[in-house]
Amino acid sequence: MVEETINFRPIGVIHSVHNETAKTPIQPHYALGAMGVVEVFDEFAMGLQDVEGFSHIYLLYHFHVYKEARLLTKPFLQDIERGVFATRFPHRPNAIGLSVVELVARRGNFLDVKNVDILDGTPLLDIKPYIDKFDGWFKNTRNGWYEEVGG
Amino acid sequence: MVEETINFRPIGVIHSVHNETAKTPIQPHYALGAMGVVEVFDEFAMGLQDVEGFSHIYLLYHFHVYKEARLLTKPFLQDIERGVFATRFPHRPNAIGLSVVELVARRGNFLDVKNVDILDGTPLLDIKPYIDKFDGWFKNTRNGWYEEVGG
Numbered sequence: 001m002v003e004e005t006i007n008f009r010p011i012g013v014i015h016s017v018h019n020e021t022a023k024t025p026i027q028p029h030y031a032l033g034a035m036g037v038v039e040v041f042d043e044f045a046m047g048l049q050d051v052e053g054f055s056h057i058y059l060l061y062h063f064h065v066y067k068e069a070r071l072l073t074k075p076f077l078q079d080i081e082r083g084v085f086a087t088r089f090p091h092r093p094n095a096i097g098l099s100v101v102e103l104v105a106r107r108g109n110f111l112d113v114k115n116v117d118i119l120d121g122t123p124l125l126d127i128k129p130y131i132d133k134f135d136g137w138f139k140n141t142r143n144g145w146y147e148e149v150g151g
Numbered sequence: 152m153v154e155e156t157i158n159f160r161p162i163g164v165i166h167s168v169h170n171e172t173a174k175t176p177i178q179p180h181y182a183l184g185a186m187g188v189v190e191v192f193d194e195f196a197m198g199l200q201d202v203e204g205f206s207h208i209y210l211l212y213h214f215h216v217y218k219e220a221r222l223l224t225k226p227f228l229q230d231i232e233r234g235v236f237a238t239r240f241p242h243r244p245n246a247i248g249l250s251v252v253e254l255v256a257r258r259g260n261f262l263d264v265k266n267v268d269i270l271d272g273t274p275l276l277d278i279k280p281y282i283d284k285f286d287g288w289f290k291n292t293r294n295g296w297y298e299e300v301g302g
Contacts, residue, residue: 004160005158005159005160006158006159006160006161006213006215006274006276007156007157007158008156008157008159008245008247009155009156009157009244009245010157011244011245027285028285029284029285029288040236044222044244046222046223046234047222047223047234047235047236047244048234048236048237049223049233049234049237050233050234050237050295050296051234051236051237051295052295053237053293053294053295053296053298054237054292054293054294054295055289055291055292055293055294056289056292057236058249060211060245060247060249062157064157071195071197071198072197072198072200082200082201083197083198083199083200083201083202084198085191085198085199085202085208085277085278085279085280086199086200086201086202086204086205086280087279087280088279088280088282088285092277093160093162093195093198093277094159094160094162094211094276094277096159096211096247096276096277098209098211098249098279100286100289123157125157125245125247126236126243126244126245126247127236128236128238128239128249129236129237129238129239129294129295129297130289130292131239131294131297132289132292132294133180133294133297134178134179134180134239135251135286136287136289136292137180138206138207138251138281138283138287140206141205141206141207141281141283141287142204142205142206143204143205143206143280143282143283143284144201144202144203144204144205144280145201145204146280146282146284
């Protein structure tokens with residue numbers, strides 16, 4: 001019953017100051033202040049209406065330079081192999097990236113964003129508003145292996 | 152330079168108590184206590200190692216029953232048309248859903264999860280750990296039109 005393949009196509013492209021994978025921050029948390037521009041293609045620009053009301057947005061994008069999936073992988077922060085679904089590592093069966101960035105301004109179909117941990121030229125798949133009531137209410141979370149590395 | 156199409160395939164399927172789209176909660180926040188089971192297909196099961204250390208996980212999935220994209224849409228919570236990227240509405244150019252659910256237990260390649268706002272039978276695309284330091288640190292967010300509807 002489950003679909004065999006699902007086809008998506010980029011709705012835009014993410015421009016950033018990060019030109020090399022090896023030097024691209026692994027999380028917005030490690031990219032504080034790094035500016036970027038989200039370009040949404042003209043045909044989708046109408047969908048940006050009202051987005052400027054939100055201070056933070058999710059960007060969903062394609063880890064387009066990471067072709068090979070790995071089920072076990074050493075995360076960037078630890079030299080121990082972990083299941084990929086317990087990491088945010090880019091080599092994934094479906095190479096979808098997820099970042100929450102700060103939305104500074106909208107200029108037509110361009111969004112100026114801050115705390116960008118995304119490689120320049122990355123294809124954009126979706127934008128969703130970050131809504132505190134839905135996304136920021138988790139308390140006393142357990143954070144698995146990440147608690148061993150702190151950081 | 153941007154890719155024309157991106158092909159993903161389901162890594163599993165989400166089982167839930169929600170059998171009808173019209174009765175499916177629109178956010179985990181409105182699905183408190185609703186249990187579900189995430190089934191990860193055998194070939195990807197190794198990627199689940201270590202995931203049980205996390206109390207909350209992101210599920211990324213395909214809004215598979217919502218075929219038609221809308222750029223302007225009335226969100227479930229308000230009778231005013233908004234740009235789709237300022238909403239979490241399922242009719243999107245790339246119909247990717249995002250929910251943070253509570254991970255109660257792992258049984259092999261099955262995850263028992265709580266606060267599930269997802270339609271039964273939904274194809275799973277990815278699982279990522281929710282990490283408080285990366286995902287829960289946003290303060291004083293502005294929440295756009297959502298602040299008009301409150302609770």
